[in-house]
Amino acid sequence: MSRLFAGTPWDRPPTCERCGKLVAECRCPPPVPSAPKPSGQIDSKGQRVTVRREKRQKGKEVTVVRGIDPAKNDLPNLLTRLKSSLGTGGSLDGTDVILQGDQIERVKAALEKLGFQPK
Numbered sequence: 001m002s003r004l005f006a007g008t009p010w011d012r013p014p015t016c017e018r019c020g021k022l023v024a025e026c027r028c029p030p031p032v033p034s035a036p037k038p039s040g041q042i043d044s045k046g047q048r049v050t051v052r053r054e055k056r057q058k059g060k061e062v063t064v065v066r067g068i069d070p071a072k073n074d075l076p077n078l079l080t081r082l083k084s085s086l087g088t089g090g091s092l093d094g095t096d097v098i099l100q101g102d103q104i105e106r107v108k109a110a111l112e113k114l115g116f117q118p119k
């Protein structure tokens with residue numbers, strides 16, 4: 001008789017990968033949940049982002065980057081990189097990266113260097 005499910009998980013009861021016991025008998029501590037992304041990660045490949053100039057309180061101009069995927073990119077790290085490459089201040093507003101001053105072209109160039117596709 002052929003074993004229809006040979007080699008599939010259905011072939012045997014699930015066992016713990018660490019102690020090899022049946023999951024029902026396993027007493028291993030629960031695995032540490034892995035971080036959603038490695039710290040510092042910038043996964044910008046082909047990511048389209050928009051760069052806009054906006055006016056904030058007191059007529060202060062800022063350059064706002066929108067559309068960055070927070071699941072793929074470490075936003076605080078990205079902000080730090082942009083601030084240092086532009087030599088300007090900035091902050092995060094949700095998933096928006098806010099950089100001080102009107103410097104659309106410089107921000108776009110910095111984003112392109114990181115692999116983004118700014119519009």
Ligand SMILES: [Zn+2]
Pocket residue numbers: 016017018019020021026027028
């Ligand atoms: Zn175990």
